Amino acid sequence: MIFKVFYQEDQSEIPVRERTKSLFIEAETEREVRNKLVDRKLNIEFIQKLDDAHLEYEKQSGNFVLETA
Template sequence: MIYKVIYQTSSYEVPVRERTQSLYIEADSQKEVRQKLSDRNYNIEFIQPLDGAHLEYEKQSEAFQLETV
């Protein structure tokens, strides 16, 4: 399954909406997503599973690039 991860680049700063970033990653569960990203110093705000029409919509975005971990 593909997940969209909403995060801040530093876990040491207060989250600011304008600095929020997202990435797309393939994993079997949200727990596995967190494990794959554990070596990065991200403040993960939200992990959203994507499927069906929502996944197709996200694929049309220029920002859609599947992260390899």
């Protein structure tokens, strides 16, 4: 499964929409996503599991890069 992770780069930063970034990562569960990203010290706002249609949309957007963790 592919997940989209919305995050802030600084853990102490209050989530502000304009500074929210996202990444894509492959994992079986949301917990596995969090475990893969724990060493990056990100302030994770939301983790979204992508269905097939959403994944295709993200791939066509030009911003899709699958992280390897």
